[in-house]
Amino acid sequence: MGRVCKEVQDWVEEKIEKPVDTWVNQLQKTCKQQSCNWWCLCCNKWLCWLAWVVVKVVTWVVVTVGKWVTRIVCEVVNVVLDVIGFVVELILSIPIIGGIIRTILNWVTEVIWRLVGLLDFLGSLVGIRLRKKMYFGVIVPSIDGTPIVGDAEIMRQVDAAVDFYNTSCNINLIFTGICHTDIKAPEAGLVVGCDAGGFFGDWLVGGSYFEFASATCKFTDSFRRVIGLGAEIIVFIVQDVTPAGTNGCSFASTHNYVVIEAKRTDQAFVAAHEMGHACWLPHVSDPTNLMNPSTPTANPILTNVQVSLVRWSKHCVYF
Numbered sequence: 001m002g003r004v005c006k007e008v009q010d011w012v013e014e015k016i017e018k019p020v021d022t023w024v025n026q027l028q029k030t031c032k033q034q035s036c037n038w039w040c041l042c043c044n045k046w047l048c049w050l051a052w053v054v055v056k057v058v059t060w061v062v063v064t065v066g067k068w069v070t071r072i073v074c075e076v077v078n079v080v081l082d083v084i085g086f087v088v089e090l091i092l093s094i095p096i097i098g099g100i101i102r103t104i105l106n107w108v109t110e111v112i113w114r115l116v117g118l119l120d121f122l123g124s125l126v127g128i129r130l131r132k133k134m135y136f137g138v139i140v141p142s143i144d145g146t147p148i149v150g151d152a153e154i155m156r157q158v159d160a161a162v163d164f165y166n167t168s169c170n171i172n173l174i175f176t177g178i179c180h181t182d183i184k185a186p187e188a189g190l191v192v193g194c195d196a197g198g199f200f201g202d203w204l205v206g207g208s209y210f211e212f213a214s215a216t217c218k219f220t221d222s223f224r225r226v227i228g229l230g231a232e233i234i235v236f237i238v239q240d241v242t243p244a245g246t247n248g249c250s251f252a253s254t255h256n257y258v259v260i261e262a263k264r265t266d267q268a269f270v271a272a273h274e275m276g277h278a279c280w281l282p283h284v285s286d287p288t289n290l291m292n293p294s295t296p297t298a299n300p301i302l303t304n305v306q307v308s309l310v311r312w313s314k315h316c317v318y319f
């Protein structure tokens with residue numbers, strides 16, 4: 001969650017520190033250019049310089065110290081929250097009981113945040129779409145020390161998704177990086193069934209792997225994943241998604257992650273498609289639509305309702 005602190009700091013620097021600096025520099029210029037009033041021994045000039053020094057010192061103390069105190073407090077609070085989130089995720093990594101709690105928690109938080117965001121959803125439907133943001137990251141397992149897919153292949157999916165959600169939904173899709181997890185993936189974490197078997201399989205060792213790898217790879221998002229709001233969507237690379245012909249899988253709000261196959265190098269929009277499912281988009285029959293079961297290979301589209309559904313997701317936030 002530390003990213004919030006960085007964003008707040010960036011905002012302070014851009015919107016407060018910079019304008020204040022400009023103003024103080026302007027004052028300095030004015031003092032320099034002023035001509036002396038000799039009748040009072042140049043009092044106008046030295047009063048001006050005095051004012052400049054006071055302003056400079058006060059603004060420096062308020063802005064710089066304020067900024068760093070805020071940042072440090074923010075970071076400490078975040079670390080504490082993420083440690084709590086991490087511990088919760090460890091519990092959620094326990095097969096069966098952890099898996100069942102996880103499924104319930106993920107759906108409950110989704111429904112709560114959708115209710116909270118109902119007005120925003122309606123606004124979006126009639127075209128009010130201020131910029132929102134959504135985070136996602138990729139986790140890649142290795143077999144015998146070799147990642148099951150190269151970074152270049154992953155980046156194709158990443159770039160396509162970022163570009164797509166930016167232009168079609170006015171969402172700033174922020175990529176948080178590729179994590180090569182050291183956790184050894186069990187068979188169920190490498191071959192995922194996109195059916196009822198896969199759904200219930202997530203309560204067993206496969207789901208534990210996804211949860212534990214997320215907790216360790218994406219620690220700074222732990223708390224958000226527990227409360228749901230603004231949680232990263234995690235794209236796990238797997239070897240195979242069954243049944244045959246399926247390139248990826250998502251069980252909507254059930255998980256904070258989606259899976260995509262490593263082998264489909266001709267497809268750039270699989271990650272974008274699965275993220276659509278994670279945000280409640282079902283399949284549609286239009287072959288040009290991103291959510292067609294056989295994802296289009298170029299220039300996919302989304303309908304007005306689909307765009308609004310994605311923007312309404314708990315993953316998609318203003319802050």
Ligand SMILES: [Zn+2]
Nearest residue numbers: 273277283293
């Ligand atoms: Zn699909």
